[in-house]
Amino acid sequence: MTERSTRQKSAVLEVLREAERPLTPQEIRLRAARKARGVGIATVYRGLRRLVDKGEVLPVELPGAAPRYEVASHGHHHHFLCNECGRVFEVFGCPGGIDQLAPRGFEVSGHEVTLYGRCADCAARPAPRRGRRLKVAS
Amino acid sequence: MTERSTRQKSAVLEVLREAERPLTPQEIRLRAARKARGVGIATVYRGLRRLVDKGEVLPVELPGAAPRYEVASHGHHHHFLCNECGRVFEVFGCPGGIDQLAPRGFEVSGHEVTLYGRCADCAARPAPRRGRRLKVAS
DNA sequence: ATAGATGCAAAGAGTTTGCATAGGT
DNA sequence: ACCTATGCAAACTCTTTGCATCTAT
Numbered sequence: 001m002t003e004r005s006t007r008q009k010s011a012v013l014e015v016l017r018e019a020e021r022p023l024t025p026q027e028i029r030l031r032a033a034r035k036a037r038g039v040g041i042a043t044v045y046r047g048l049r050r051l052v053d054k055g056e057v058l059p060v061e062l063p064g065a066a067p068r069y070e071v072a073s074h075g076h077h078h079h080f081l082c083n084e085c086g087r088v089f090e091v092f093g094c095p096g097g098i099d100q101l102a103p104r105g106f107e108v109s110g111h112e113v114t115l116y117g118r119c120a121d122c123a124a125r126p127a128p129r130r131g132r133r134l135k136v137a138s
Numbered sequence: 139m140t141e142r143s144t145r146q147k148s149a150v151l152e153v154l155r156e157a158e159r160p161l162t163p164q165e166i167r168l169r170a171a172r173k174a175r176g177v178g179i180a181t182v183y184r185g186l187r188r189l190v191d192k193g194e195v196l197p198v199e200l201p202g203a204a205p206r207y208e209v210a211s212h213g214h215h216h217h218f219l220c221n222e223c224g225r226v227f228e229v230f231g232c233p234g235g236i237d238q239l240a241p242r243g244f245e246v247s248g249h250e251v252t253l254y255g256r257c258a259d260c261a262a263r264p265a266p267r268r269g270r271r272l273k274v275a276s
Numbered sequence: 277a278t279a280g281a282t283g284c285a286a287a288g289a290g291t292t293t294g295c296a297t298a299g300g301t
Numbered sequence: 302a303c304c305t306a307t308g309c310a311a312a313c314t315c316t317t318t319g320c321a322t323c324t325a326t
Binding site: 002006008009039040041043046047 | 279280281282283284285
Binding site: 059061062063064083092099102104105109 | 221257
């Protein structure tokens with residue numbers, strides 16, 4: 001009846017609290033496994049769903065990228081996807097007037113903005129070595 | 139050696155040219171099957187990839203939704219995803235200054251804006267009947 | 277001791293690929 | 302006739318689910 005506290009569940013939330021950027025389920029499993037031995041991927045997904053339902057965690061769904069998760073205490077913000085290393089970063093600030101772009105008669109309830117490019121780390125590396133390229137932005 | 143013209147490939151492009159909104163691969167297959175009998179889903183995916191490579195078609199990748207495809211002649215625009223009927227619409231216009239939101243040191247190469255809410259059709263229906271709800275916007 | 281949580285493996289959904297065959301050129 | 306494109310089914314990836322077992326309460 002009541003929700004139980006387990007080391008796996010605690011580990012998942014702890015990982016997200018300590019994360020410096022939104023993480024994928026696999027990344028979460030890897031980091032959680034270091035805290036509590038044997039955290040299965042199914043448990044990560046179940047834990048994430050419960051945390052999202054409780055509003056403690058938000059899914060970060062980006063165009064053309066696997067969903068990531070972050071704790072829900074960062075206020076309204078958007079995301080930057082690095083085409084070179086695939087990491088996602090938070091972007092604070094939000095251009096005004098976005099919701100007014102909808103055609104007349106449409107009711108806007110929210111919006112998502114995603115920037116693409118190279119993160120500071122990758123941009124600092126002069127020659128982006130030729131190789132497999134990540135998904136390219138529109 | 140040369141690319142051949144087949145009725146399936148023509149049907150896929152024709153469907154997208156006539157589409158009033160971005161379509162999913164399954165929607166494309168359904169519509170193409172009416173034009174040329176027996177268009178397999180694999181052929182749709184292969185045709186789409188070639189069209190995207192040639193730049194004739196653009197993938198429309200939305201947060202938390204399956205990718206859709208549209209012909210690449212509509213200029214820079216964004217999209218609106220109806221939470222009620224699940225259809226995607228084009229939104230013209232683009233708020234300025236979006237690219238300036240990135241943290242210093244980040245190189246922005248593109249951006250994507252997605253609006254969520256109810257489309258004009260669904261908003262016109264007064265009582266959104268209670269039932270399964272589509273993915274909710276952030 | 278009871279009943280919720282976990283882990284594994286199987287099941288699904290969406291997309292890609294291998295291979296024999298159909299069909300442009 | 303040659304060789305690309307197709308269709309089917311198998312393979313893959315990501316996520317969810319069934320079930321026996323573990324474990325917090």
